[in-house]
Amino acid sequence: MKRDGATTSLWQHNLPDYQPQNSTLPTDVVDVLIVGGGITGITTALLLQQGGLRCVVAEAQTLCFGTTGGTTSHINSFFDTDYHTIRQDFGVEGAQTVARATRQAIELFAHHVKxxxxxxxxxERDAYVYAQTDEQVSQLNKMMEASLEAGAYVAYADSIPIPTDFQKAIVYPRNAQIHPTKYVFALAKEFEALGGVILQNCTVGHVGGDELMLEAETSMGVIKAKYLVYATHIPPGGINLLHFRAHPYRSYAMAVTLNNESQYPESLAYNMYDPYYxxxxxxxDGRRYLIVGGEDHKTAHEENTEACFDRLEAHVRRHYDVKEIAFKWSSQYFEPSDGLAYIGLNPGTHDNILVAAGYSGNGITYSHIAAITLSQMILQKQSEYATLFNPRRVKPIAGFTEFVKENVDVVKEFFSKRFSQEEIAVLADLAPGEAKVVKFEGESIALYKDEAGKLHAVxxxxxxxxxxxxxNRAEKSWDCPCHGSRFSPDGQLLTGPARKGLEPIDLAKLMES
Incomplete structure (x- = not known):
């Protein structure tokens, strides 16, 4: 199975690309066009198809090509933004709504599987959060109190499932875990069995029309739909308000085998550092793996991404007797400015265009909250979660500091790093598999030398x-630090919001001129 990076995740292993049974471009009007074939898009499509609508999923690559194929796949009743912070910024009712939404998401997973x-x-697995410093203990106590007030199931714990020291811990029972790609492929088959259409390698471009009818230009032809859902982590295309409210980050994971079978934890565990492990x-497939994740950073802000894997491995080996690093991979997520995802009406467009974005590190859980919310909004014209997660919300307090911090950085990226001072002579210095941005007679060039020694310039x-x-050295991709678009070494688009790849540069002509 292909994914948007050079590393291989556990979820790709021994799994071929999905093969749709019905991939014919519809010529008549469909009810809903879902853009994106990850866990959010496929689950939303299934719920809508079950509701009696005719749906088409358009995926620019293949199913689970993006973050679904690179997740660590834990399903939680709590978020990276803890209940104390949610209560501060969105009130007690907001925290209670989050608790209900997470429970319903976990129940939907269980329902589908059964x-x-x-x-x-x-x-289902219990999930432990543990504090290792006095400051973290204070934070944990606030988290505990706010979780109880929100109606989340939580209790203090005397032990944790991993071999490390801690001062205090809490446990959220009945969280869960899943093999995400096997799950999505199974839902896709059920969606097709109900008459749904899946179009792989189908890029969606300009979307025109009005609130009665939309016309989406795709690489396979025009699709007419009454509704459109962007299930692409961030809406693609021109600058959208969400591009300044959801900020791209990279996260790293490893699946390792252990010499000591008793060290494999039976529950989920999270420390409280930032970024956390x-x-x-x-x-x-008959093998047990310990999955450990962490070392998060803003996209394209870490020059040596291989070092992130090195630090993660060192952390794992400090606590576990590692037999083998079987898999290591990284993936991308988008951090919302005010701490909660954006699910609902897409800002700046017609009210029949919806979006799911800004999942932070909780994408698997949010995928089903989004599927529930979006399907209810389309089928029933309302959802109890629509107000809280409204992408058009304005919260001047919640997230304002983060919004300013993140977007000052974006503005800086517009005007910096455009031009390296190196000369074209560095061409000879690039090792196979190495890349860098150089300047040649005023022309900025992104260069990559493949393993055969061939230069690719964009x-x-x-x-x-x-x-x-x-x-990005680890995934061998060109990553945009502003809004998270990613490109292959030769400039082909991997993930949006960009709608096209980087322009190729003919080095021979450049040298001649």
Whole structure:
């Protein structure tokens, strides 16, 4: 199975690309066009198709090509933005709504697995959050009190499932874990069995029309739909308000085997540092793996991304007797300015265009909250979650400091890193597999030398908002620091919001001129 990076995740292993049974472009009007074939898009499509609507999923690559194929796949009743912070910024009612939404999301996973008899290693697990400093203990106590007031199931814990010291811990019972790609592929089959259409390698471009009828230009032809849902982490295309309210980050994960079977945790565990580390066990294809994640950073802000894996491995080896690093991978998520995801009406467009964005590190849980919310908004014209997660919300207190901090950085990226002072002579200095941005006679060039020694040159300016891309050594991709678009070494688009790749540069002609 292909994914948007050079590393291989556990969820790709031994799994071929999904093969749709019905991939014919519809010629008549459909009810809903869902853009994006990850866990949010497929789950939303299934719920809408079950509701009697005709739906089409358009995926620019193949199913689970993006973050769904690179998640750590834990399903939580709490978020990275803890209940204390949610209560401060969105009130007690907002925190209570989050608690209800997470419970309903977990229940929907369980319902699908049972109803369709899906072999995806789904299991309910307790989730522990533990404090290791006095400051963290104070924060944990506030989290505990706010969680109880929100109606979340939580209790203090005397022990934790991982071999490390701690001062205090709480446990959220009946959280869960799952093999995400097996799950999504099974839902996709059920969606198709109900008459749904999945179009892979179908890029959606300009969307025109009005609130009665939309016309989406795609690489396979025009699709007419009454509604459109962007399930793409961030809406693609021109500058959107959400591009300044959801900020791209990279996260790193490893699946390792252990010499000591007793060290595999039976529950989920999270420390309280920023960025935090998290741990769980996954058994798949007859093997057990310890999955550990962390080392998050803003996209394209870490020059040596391989070092992130090195630090993560060192952390794992300090606590565990590691037998083998079986898999290591990284993925991208978007951090919302005010701490909660944006699910509902897309800002600045017609009211029949909806979006799900800004999941932070809780994408698997949010995927089903989004599917529930969006399907209710389309089928029933309302949802109890629509107000809280409204993408058009304005919260001058919640997230304002973060909004300013993140977007000062975006503005800086517009005007910096455009031009390196190195000369074209560095061409000879690039090792196979290495890349960098250089300047030649006023021309900015992003260069990559492949393993065969061939040079690939592209314009390093992202076509979305004209920021300069940076090289991701671990995943061998050009990443945009402003809004998270990512490109292959030769400039092909991997993930949006850009709608096209980086422009190729003919080095021979450049040298001649």
């Amino acid at each position: 109803t369709y008899n899906i072999d995806c290693e789904f299991s 998290y741990y769980r066990t996954q058994e798949t 314009d390093p300016i992202c076509p979305h908002a004209k920021c300069a891309v940076g090289w």
